[in-house]
Amino acid sequence: MAARLHQAAAIDLAVFDVSAAAMARAAGIGRPAATIGAALRDADVIMTMLPADAEVAEVVAQVREHARDGAIFVDFSTVHPDTITAAAASLAPRVAVLSATCMKSVAAAVSGELTLYLGGDRDVLSGLDPMLAAMAATRIDVGDPASAKSLKLVNNLMVASTNLAIAELAVIGASHQLGYARLVAAFERAGLGGWALINQVKKHTLAGDLGPGLFSTRYMAKDVTLAARLADDRHVPRFLGGPVLAALRGAEALGYGDYYHPVVIRWLEATACVSSSLDPADQATGASEVAGDLCAAMAVLDRLIAWHGLDLAAAAGIPAQQAAAALSQASARSAAVAGAAADPGSLHAVGHDQLGAALDRVRALAISTHVPALVIESAHDYLAYLTAGGRI
Amino acid sequence: MKGTTGLAVRMPLAGQCAVVTGGGGGIGSAAARALAAAGLFVHVADYRHEQAAAVAAQIEAAGGAAMPHPVDVSSADAVAELFRQVDSAGHSPDLLVNSAGVITYGAIGDLPLADLTQMVDVNLTGTFLCLREAATRMGRTSGGRIINIASTASFVAPRLLAAAYSMTKGGVRQLTVAAAAELAASGILVNAVAPGTTRTEFVQGSLASEEKEAEAAAKIPLGRVAEPEDVVGAILFFASRFADYITGQTLLVDGGRTTRSA
Numbered sequence: 001m002a003a004r005l006h007q008a009a010a011i012d013l014a015v016f017d018v019s020a021a022a023m024a025r026a027a028g029i030g031r032p033a034a035t036i037g038a039a040l041r042d043a044d045v046i047m048t049m050l051p052a053d054a055e056v057a058e059v060v061a062q063v064r065e066h067a068r069d070g071a072i073f074v075d076f077s078t079v080h081p082d083t084i085t086a087a088a089a090s091l092a093p094r095v096a097v098l099s100a101t102c103m104k105s106v107a108a109a110v111s112g113e114l115t116l117y118l119g120g121d122r123d124v125l126s127g128l129d130p131m132l133a134a135m136a137a138t139r140i141d142v143g144d145p146a147s148a149k150s151l152k153l154v155n156n157l158m159v160a161s162t163n164l165a166i167a168e169l170a171v172i173g174a175s176h177q178l179g180y181a182r183l184v185a186a187f188e189r190a191g192l193g194g195w196a197l198i199n200q201v202k203k204h205t206l207a208g209d210l211g212p213g214l215f216s217t218r219y220m221a222k223d224v225t226l227a228a229r230l231a232d233d234r235h236v237p238r239f240l241g242g243p244v245l246a247a248l249r250g251a252e253a254l255g256y257g258d259y260y261h262p263v264v265i266r267w268l269e270a271t272a273c274v275s276s277s278l279d280p281a282d283q284a285t286g287a288s289e290v291a292g293d294l295c296a297a298m299a300v301l302d303r304l305i306a307w308h309g310l311d312l313a314a315a316a317g318i319p320a321q322q323a324a325a326a327l328s329q330a331s332a333r334s335a336a337v338a339g340a341a342a343d344p345g346s347l348h349a350v351g352h353d354q355l356g357a358a359l360d361r362v363r364a365l366a367i368s369t370h371v372p373a374l375v376i377e378s379a380h381d382y383l384a385y386l387t388a389g390g391r392i
Numbered sequence: 393m394k395g396t397t398g399l400a401v402r403m404p405l406a407g408q409c410a411v412v413t414g415g416g417g418g419i420g421s422a423a424a425r426a427l428a429a430a431g432l433f434v435h436v437a438d439y440r441h442e443q444a445a446a447v448a449a450q451i452e453a454a455g456g457a458a459m460p461h462p463v464d465v466s467s468a469d470a471v472a473e474l475f476r477q478v479d480s481a482g483h484s485p486d487l488l489v490n491s492a493g494v495i496t497y498g499a500i501g502d503l504p505l506a507d508l509t510q511m512v513d514v515n516l517t518g519t520f521l522c523l524r525e526a527a528t529r530m531g532r533t534s535g536g537r538i539i540n541i542a543s544t545a546s547f548v549a550p551r552l553l554a555a556a557y558s559m560t561k562g563g564v565r566q567l568t569v570a571a572a573a574e575l576a577a578s579g580i581l582v583n584a585v586a587p588g589t590t591r592t593e594f595v596q597g598s599l600a601s602e603e604k605e606a607e608a609a610a611k612i613p614l615g616r617v618a619e620p621e622d623v624v625g626a627i628l629f630f631a632s633r634f635a636d637y638i639t640g641q642t643l644l645v646d647g648g649r650t651t652r653s654a
Contacts, residue, residue: 225457232455242453246445249459253435253477270462271441372442374449381453 003029004112008134014039040066050077060087067095074098081146096124099145101152103330113137119148140326150316157227158309158332161240162196164247165301167265168375169294174274175369178287186291192298194334200262210263220261221248234315239308239382243374272371296358306336307347320344352387406431408486416443418592420491422620423627428456437461465492465518475525484533487631488526490519490540495557495594508556515560535579539630540564542586544646565642572640581639585626588646590618613648
């Protein structure tokens, strides 16, 4: 991000990192600062991208000490929304606080094609637009600083949930001699699985390209842990946060911590003793019926994942329709999310009995081949919560 | 600890790390859930991968933190790999609950050698292997707690024909004593919990009907068989600072069954 900013925006850029190796990698990008104080002093705009909440709190204390009056602080870190709210309270009124969260890859950061959720004072934000435009092709104003953090967490929880849902259904299908490629094609034809199906499962899982270098299992576990904490704090069920974290940590235990997070399917295969090398041409009689049941279940899961994400966003103070519109422009997008962006009531269009029946059919498939159905069980629990009056 | 008798002070488990073998079912899963609820990060280890995964998912869904591991505790390599995975997660075990176990019922004369070998391998060797790996790591830090799951069959003849099982659980009780003495200098406390008949997959057959359950309960002064959750209190006690000065002990959790001579 610093390299892109240095290249594309004509600004005087000071760079600081506590890691000497990171500073070495940043050689030639702006002016290296010897200390954080030196980097902060005289800066008009301070941008940070830090690993976790503790580091943000620590840097905010430094900003409070060293930043000049009237400076603007923009934190890009993926952290709990309460952290940025506390930062804004701590730095006001001397320093204006904006919040940004990034989506897409390192390559997109280098090419200035990130998607950003932005929160904070609109006038201050528009003043930074030339800089932000150099970094991000898509910039979505989501309101206050906390909302930018919350929506990123919701987005990543939804993406990880969708990946695990697809993986679980794929492994259940494989245990009934239905190949992954055929199931993914069926999902795609039915418009299921959203962005994750096309850009992660089809592009990476089916191609066996899950190696290190992309957004890792370990990083996703960190984000989903934060999302689960947000759910706890706002009194919303964790829903798929439970199985997703179990799967991510299970994959990490098997040595996949640095692999692309859709690698959870390898953990599921190991857990279910199902081979991933099933020949897609080797379909058993009845595979079409199995595919039909799995598509019906995926439609339910798409709907529930959207429902839960919007419920969590609403509990975090972001109206469902606004959240759906923002999520539709990021990796959580799916037909269900897009439908909710147009009409949040669309998620309620199917009765709970019908949703539960579709899940039951796949639960029976899983039981018959002794494959774990963590997502299906969790979805049943969530449906029960909704039936008992859970809100959106 | 003088003057610090408050429960919160004596149960400071939050932030610690536990490894629970046999964590996918029965007493192990109840212990895993209770430890997670007490704030520990729980490594749920079980040879039944899918059950370890399900328990980890339940823990995470309930607001705890857990990592599932597939492991056959009778294999030294698999146990070493389990603890390598714990290391890789950046954790050092503060607590080990050795709950993995198997049972085959049958008269001494009828028991197949393979079943005897399996019970020795899992119940006895497995407990030793996990204890050794955990103790090695605890010895490098400030110590830790190891809680073995023994049985009333460690003390008295089992209710049903299970002499070989009883032999292995007697061994677990004695391992607890010997390991406690050896590891005390490293700050590692080793204790055991000895449940009586507990409603787990172990005894499902013997509790399959109301009559059978009534028959089992009639031999227990408290008048019922134990639920897995009944055993958890003793595990939490040994994990807590209430047990700071207790090592090498086996606590019977049997509703009073062993108070009777028959």
